[in-house]
Amino acid sequence: MRTKKVTKAAPNAHPASTEAGCATWAEHRKIRASHGVLAHLIPSSVSAAHAVAGLAGLICRAKQPSCSPFTSPSPTTILFSGSVERCHLYSQILHAVSRPDGDDALTIKHVHIDARLDWLRGEPRARLEDLVRSPKMSATLLLPVTSEVLQTAALEDIAGLRDLALAHGKLIVFVTRASSIDEFGPVASIVDDCILSEPCEPDPRYDLAWTIEFSAAKAFHADGRGKLMVQVATKPEGYRLAYSRFVSRVRDDRAIWAAIAKGNDRSPVANAMKMSLDEIDQRLIKLRPLRPPHAPKDLVTCYAGLFDFTGLKR
Structure with missing residues (x-):
């Protein structure tokens, strides 16, 4: 066999x-x-x-x-x-x-x-x-x-x-x-x-x-x-x-990946996550390639109460 x-x-x-x-x-x-x-x-x-x-x-x-x-x-x-x-x-x-x-x-x-x-x-x-x-x-x-x-x-x-x-x-x-x-x-x-x-x-x-x-x-x-x-x-x-x-087992990493995949710049994402640009980059490099269609339909709603993504591309 x-x-x-x-x-x-x-x-x-x-x-x-x-x-x-x-x-x-x-x-x-x-x-x-x-x-x-x-x-x-x-x-x-x-x-x-x-x-x-x-x-x-x-x-x-x-x-x-x-x-x-x-x-x-x-x-x-x-x-x-x-x-x-x-x-x-x-x-x-x-x-x-x-x-x-x-x-x-x-x-x-x-x-x-x-x-x-x-x-x-x-x-x-x-x-x-x-x-x-x-x-x-x-x-x-x-x-x-x-x-x-x-x-x-x-x-x-x-x-x-x-x-x-x-x-x-x-x-x-x-x-x-x-x-x-x-x-x-x-x-x-x-x-x-x-x-x-x-x-x-x-x-x-x-x-x-x-x-x-x-x-x-x-x-x-x-x-x-x-x-x-x-x-x-x-x-x-x-x-x-x-x-x-699947993107990541870590919630913060998924949020970063989704926000960047939506077409947002790293700087406003870093501000919303209260992280440095270096930390954003270090987290992104460990994740799978960005695929915009795979991101949540509404970024703000998905992470409401955890991160304030108001003003970013949703």
Whole structure:
């Protein structure tokens, strides 16, 4: 079986893109639909329940952001193993998230009380294979598992599950706690993509923020594609998720990038940020290239209460 290495990549050519001959983002998105098994790695600094809700919400989303590798919505089921209380927490968050009209179905099923359930071996594996084969089951399955399940997995078990998922038009996403791809060794080369999440400083009006980074799309990250930031706003009626192109985990850096991308001179931006020109330059040089269409629609509104951008190009 042909495998993809995702732990190392040249600056301008990610293996998952170059092996498949993907010279453009459109080509990458076309082959993205064929992926059978993904791994979503969530560090302890990010809420697992919110991260799962963010990824599931993206997969189901009728109007996909152009920076997302998904091209169309997919009905999604989360197969949860763990305590009833924990499952209830996940369910509460999922149902509290406001979802746009037209989004595909998103459900959660409590399948076992043992959070250490190993979907890759024995009876759970047989059950999972039945679900993959079933035409009544959602096209996408999200399975929260312990890191040990993936770290000790036999490569042929994952490869076989991937082949089965592809044969039946299914996407399987294993969700686990981890800080880096390196924790999973060769397993990372068998899955079609490793999705990484890291915490971010939220913008004003939001309470939580983190990244959804598709490692296989690394060649496109500099252009704001394949790596998103998710932000959560807590409202009386529930949660609202906002997806945007990733710029920086640091809120001040995003504000600088957005203000300059809008066509503003560095001096007034520095004054508004109460920073020196040298600091503005040092921060900008670490960020991805400026793309005016990627900046917030209204700079003043986006950062109201934090920075006074009145008078600048909005």
